[in-house]
Amino acid sequence: SYESYFNGGRFIHFLLGPATVALAVPLYRQFSKLKKLWLPMSVTLVSGVIIAALSAVTISWVLGASAQTQLSLAPKSATAPVAMDISAQIGGLPSLTAVLVVTTGIIGSVFSSQLFKIMRIKDDNIKGIAMGITAHGIGTARAFQISPEMGAFAGLAMALSAFATAVIVPGLLQVLGLV
Numbered sequence: 001s002y003e004s005y006f007n008g009g010r011f012i013h014f015l016l017g018p019a020t021v022a023l024a025v026p027l028y029r030q031f032s033k034l035k036k037l038w039l040p041m042s043v044t045l046v047s048g049v050i051i052a053a054l055s056a057v058t059i060s061w062v063l064g065a066s067a068q069t070q071l072s073l074a075p076k077s078a079t080a081p082v083a084m085d086i087s088a089q090i091g092g093l094p095s096l097t098a099v100l101v102v103t104t105g106i107i108g109s110v111f112s113s114q115l116f117k118i119m120r121i122k123d124d125n126i127k128g129i130a131m132g133i134t135a136h137g138i139g140t141a142r143a144f145q146i147s148p149e150m151g152a153f154a155g156l157a158m159a160l161s162a163f164a165t166a167v168i169v170p171g172l173l174q175v176l177g178l179v
Contacts, residue, residue, distance in 0.1 A: 033125055041129055048133040049164045052077035053172060074173055076100040078165035079136040079158060090170055090179050108135025109142040124150040132157025
C-alpha cells in the first residue's frame with residue numbers, strides 16, 4: 001500500500017526537498033542561457049529519448065533477447081524510479097531495468113569526458129544536456145563535479161528526459177507492436 005511505501009521512504013522523501021533546491025538554484029543562475037537554448041534542447045531531448053529506446057530494443061532484438069528483456073531495456077535512459085515504473089507498465093522486468101539504468105549512468109559518466117574531447121565539444125551547456133539525457137542521475141552528479149553550469153543543464157535535461165521517456169516510449173513501443 002502507499003502508506004507502507006511512504007513509511008519506508010519517509011527519509012528519502014524528506015531529502016528530496018533539499019535535493020530539488022540544490023538542482024534548482026544552479027539552473028536559475030543559468031536562466032538567461034536556457035532561454036536561448038530551449039529549441040535545440042527540446043529537439044535534442046526528443047531525439048535522444050527516441051534513439052535511446054530504439055537502439056536498445058533493436059540491438060537486443062538482433063542479439064536474440066526475449067521480448068521481456070527488450071521491454072526492460074527500452075526505458076533505461078530515464079532516471080531509475082521512472083524507468084522502473086515504465087518497465088512495469090509495458091511488461092518489462094523493473095529489477096532488470098534498474099540494473100540497466102545504473103549501468104547506463106556509470107558508462108555515460110565514465111566515458112563522457114573522453115567522448116566530448118574526441119568530438120571537440122567544449123560548451124558546458126551542451127555537455128550538461130547530453131549528460132542529463134544519457135547518463136541521468138549519475139551523469140548529473142558527475143556534471144556537477146566538472147562545473148556548476150554543466151550540472152545545472154544536466155539536472156534539467158535529466159528531469160525533462162524522464163518526463164519525455166514516460167510520455168514517448170510506451171507509445172513508441174505500441175507503434176512498433178512490442179506492447
